Amino acid sequence: MRSTYVIFKKELKGYFFSPLFYFIAFVMTILLSVMFAIQLEKFAFSAANAMMQFGVSPQQQNIHYALFLPHLSLVNLLLIFLIPALSMRLIAEEKKMRTFDLLLTSPISSTSIVLGKYLATLVTIFGLIAVAMIYPLVSRQMAQFAWAPTLIAALGIFLVAAVYAAMDLFASSLTDNALIAFVLSIVFNLALWFVGALNESFDAPLAKKVLEHISLNTHLAGLIEGTIRTNGLVFFASLIFLFCFLTERVIESARWRA
Numbered sequence: 001m002r003s004t005y006v007i008f009k010k011e012l013k014g015y016f017f018s019p020l021f022y023f024i025a026f027v028m029t030i031l032l033s034v035m036f037a038i039q040l041e042k043f044a045f046s047a048a049n050a051m052m053q054f055g056v057s058p059q060q061q062n063i064h065y066a067l068f069l070p071h072l073s074l075v076n077l078l079l080i081f082l083i084p085a086l087s088m089r090l091i092a093e094e095k096k097m098r099t100f101d102l103l104l105t106s107p108i109s110s111t112s113i114v115l116g117k118y119l120a121t122l123v124t125i126f127g128l129i130a131v132a133m134i135y136p137l138v139s140r141q142m143a144q145f146a147w148a149p150t151l152i153a154a155l156g157i158f159l160v161a162a163v164y165a166a167m168d169l170f171a172s173s174l175t176d177n178a179l180i181a182f183v184l185s186i187v188f189n190l191a192l193w194f195v196g197a198l199n200e201s202f203d204a205p206l207a208k209k210v211l212e213h214i215s216l217n218t219h220l221a222g223l224i225e226g227t228i229r230t231n232g233l234v235f236f237a238s239l240i241f242l243f244c245f246l247t248e249r250v251i252e253s254a255r256w257r258a
Contacts, residue, residue, distance in 0.1 A: 003108040007116025015086065015124045024082050028075075028128060035074055036067075036135045043067045064149045068136050069224060072150075072157050075132045079125070079161045084185030086124060087168040088178045090117045091251075095176035100254075110251040114169070114244050121165045129158055149226030156223025159236040160216065164189050166243035173250040192216050 015021050043066045094100035103113055136150050168185035175181050193216060219232035 003112040004116045004119075007108070007113055008120050011090070011117050011120035012123055015120060020085065021124065024085060025128060025131060028078055028082065029131060031078065032071070032074065032132055032135065036071055039067050039070050040139070063139070063145050064153075064226075067139070068150045069153060071132070071135060072153050072224075075129065076157050076160060079128070079157075079164060080189045081186060082128070083121075083125065083161060083164045084168050084171075084182045084189065087121055087165060088172055088182040088185060090121070090169055091172040091247075092175050092178045092181040096178070104251075104255045110248045110255065113251055114248045118165060118169055118244055118247075121169065122162060125161045125165060126158065129154060129161065152226045152228060153224050155228075156220050159223070159233075160220060163192065163216070163236060163239045163243075166240045166247075167192070170243045170247045170250070173247045 043063065091100065094103065133154055139145075164185075167188040168181075171184040171188055172178075172181040174184065195215065213235075219229075219235045222229045222232050
């Protein structure tokens with residue numbers, strides 16, 4: 001555990017002392033601020049004219065669905081591209097700078113290397129999502145609403161981001177070029193959503209059922225609705241374990257080759 005903590009501390013310091021992190025946080029904040037202001041204005045207009053508008057669905061008048069879910073959906077969209085930018089250097093840059101060879105020859109297990117780097121990425125992602133949650137918190141000053149659905153939806157976004165982080169760490173372990181790792185990470189992240197979209201292309205019930213089960217959107221939908229399901233948590237945990245395990249195998253094979 002001590003070696004894991006050493007790697008974790010090193011990577012976390014690298015994140016928070018990096019200009020790239022603050023640039024990413026700045027860009028994310030600007031985009032979220034603009035879009036949240038637009039959505040807030042639409043919601044306020046809709047709420048003010050709800051009595052005169054016939055056929056307006058209850059969801060359009062619900063602050064969770066009308067304001068916070070579009071906000072969190074934008075966070076998810078941004079993280080598809082921002083997490084690769086954060087994680088692309090984790091292993092690829094170390095390979096390029098030859099510091100990866102020092103890790104391989106040090107008395108640190110491959111599992112500790114993976115866990116240390118992955119946990120540091122998770123803490124950084126948590127920081128970005130915490131920034132995004134400031135907007136619902138400020139909205140609390142203007143309207144009363146139940147926190148539970150929004151917090152559960154934010155948990156869903158964090159779990160999806162944790163899956164991105166595991167895949168992107170694996171992508172970074174496959175190359176010594178940070179740019180290639182970045183592109184590969186985005187491909188992995190987008191492919192995760194396209195697998196679920198293929199569900200509509202099959203008529204066979206078995207194929208549809210399998211694709212539905214491995215669809216990220218299917219498992220995220222429950223959390224978005226404000227309900228925590230065991231099968232969804234197991235699905236996210238399985239994907240995270242799979243890609244962390246694959247990363248550990250890549251590192252271990254490099255150690256044996258060295």
